[in-house]
Amino acid sequence: MEKKACKTLHPQSMCPAFGGLRVLTRIDGVQVCLLADQGCLYGLTFVSHFYAARKSIISPELMNVQISGGTMVDDLRRTIEEIAQDPSVRFIPVVSTCVAETAGIAEELLPRKVGNAEVLLVRLPAFQIRTHPEAKDVAVATLLKRFAGFDRPKRAKSIVILGEIFPVDAMTIGGILQKIGVESVITLPGTALEDYIEAGQAEACAVLHPFYEKTVSLLEEKGIKIVKGNPIGANATVQWIRRIGEALNLDPVTVQAVAEEEGQKARDVLAQFKHLKGKVIVAGYEGNELPVVRLLLEAGLDVPYASTSIARMVLGEEDHNVLSMLGTEIRYRKYLEEDMQAVLDYEPDLVIGTTSLDSFAKERGIPAIYYTNNISARPLFFAAGAATVLGMISGLLGKKEVFQKMKEYFVG
Numbered sequence: 001m002e003k004k005a006c007k008t009l010h011p012q013s014m015c016p017a018f019g020g021l022r023v024l025t026r027i028d029g030v031q032v033c034l035l036a037d038q039g040c041l042y043g044l045t046f047v048s049h050f051y052a053a054r055k056s057i058i059s060p061e062l063m064n065v066q067i068s069g070g071t072m073v074d075d076l077r078r079t080i081e082e083i084a085q086d087p088s089v090r091f092i093p094v095v096s097t098c099v100a101e102t103a104g105i106a107e108e109l110l111p112r113k114v115g116n117a118e119v120l121l122v123r124l125p126a127f128q129i130r131t132h133p134e135a136k137d138v139a140v141a142t143l144l145k146r147f148a149g150f151d152r153p154k155r156a157k158s159i160v161i162l163g164e165i166f167p168v169d170a171m172t173i174g175g176i177l178q179k180i181g182v183e184s185v186i187t188l189p190g191t192a193l194e195d196y197i198e199a200g201q202a203e204a205c206a207v208l209h210p211f212y213e214k215t216v217s218l219l220e221e222k223g224i225k226i227v228k229g230n231p232i233g234a235n236a237t238v239q240w241i242r243r244i245g246e247a248l249n250l251d252p253v254t255v256q257a258v259a260e261e262e263g264q265k266a267r268d269v270l271a272q273f274k275h276l277k278g279k280v281i282v283a284g285y286e287g288n289e290l291p292v293v294r295l296l297l298e299a300g301l302d303v304p305y306a307s308t309s310i311a312r313m314v315l316g317e318e319d320h321n322v323l324s325m326l327g328t329e330i331r332y333r334k335y336l337e338e339d340m341q342a343v344l345d346y347e348p349d350l351v352i353g354t355t356s357l358d359s360f361a362k363e364r365g366i367p368a369i370y371y372t373n374n375i376s377a378r379p380l381f382f383a384a385g386a387a388t389v390l391g392m393i394s395g396l397l398g399k400k401e402v403f404q405k406m407k408e409y410f411v412g
């Protein structure tokens with residue numbers, strides 16, 4: 001392979017609009033109306049079914065005939081009215097995508113409400129929103145801007161937890177926040193439109209993933225305090241609980257006791273894995289890779305290279321600094337070719353990567369797993385999360401010989 005990474009404009013991840021559809025299709029009583037050409041519709045229907053909420057999306061026919069014939073807006077309005085005839089539909093997000101005519105559609109041309117259903121334009125053009133995590137941010141910010149009750153009085157000791165997480169993590173977070181005296185927790189992106197309305201009354205928002213920039217700037221503007229970081233690993237767990245306590249003015253003695261207790265549990269887990277040795281490369285496109293790397297480094301593993309699809313963001317600066325200080329080379333807006341080069345340069349014992357990178361690593365006899373299916377589909381927070389992730393990695397690090405044998409078998 002050539003040493004220089006390819007920087008041509010070929011697709012490096014799935015269509016960004018998918019991230020927005022994941023947020024939107026999961027809301028109860030929703031029916032997405034997609035304003036895109038037939039190619040987008042085909043792909044996005046597929047991913048909405050299989051990777052979002054198993055719901056179809058509806059779209060007015062949009063081919064050259066409709067675009068050049070000037071009937072696009074009338075066709076769209078007619079489609080919205082047809083959708084609204086179903087009394088179970090409460091919300092119709094109109095999603096515009098890359099097609100220039102749809103990306104630039106004026107919001108004023110759409111109704112705000114038809115029958116029972118609220119109608120809201122959500123713009124998700126890939127030429128502007130580069131990745132699916134960033135599209136989640138755009139969708140959440142658009143929903144909050146329209147629905148959140150920012151003008152209602154704030155509720156004391158209430159918090160929004162922002163970021164898609166594994167359901168067990170959400171339960172663990174809820175339990176620990178209750179112990180320190182938090183009285184109301186809303187998790188976004190959520191399934192209830194009411195959660196978006198009530199989020200406007202929260203006192204603080206804990207942002208678990210760094211790509212929620214637009215949402216965070218909206219919440220800050222509306223006087224909601226922002227808590228950065230996440231409870232991944234022992235040090236960050238202690239820090240995160242303390243930060244929530246400070247943001248919500250909770251009893252400092254209780255907060256400190258719970259922070260110490262949870263921190264100790266996580267330290268105990270790390271101690272169980274102190275035998276772990278090995279070089280791991282982490283290369284996902286979910287936007288939440290760096291805290292995972294931080295956990296691996298805290299456990300004593302060597303992570304010489306990590307990459308993500310998102311840009312370097314203010315909310316991720318703490319992780320960026322820790323990882324850089326500990327010697328991890330970080331690539332933002334990465335290309336697959338850069339990840340492949342890293343595999344060649346660093347010769348890791350394990351790759352936690354994208355499907356294409358994993359095939360590349362396995363062909364070389366290196367154990368490799370898919371980041372999304374393995375990291376995003378299991379608990380990650382507090383002691384339980386550390387135990388699950390490190391347990392999985394411990395098993396995989398012991399498999400290098402098996403992968404080598406497999407490679408030799410197939411080569412032979």
Ligand code: SF4
Pocket residue numbers: 015016017036039040043097098099125126
């Ligand atoms: S919305 Fe853009 S990136 Fe997505 S499928 Fe359509 S053209 Fe491709």
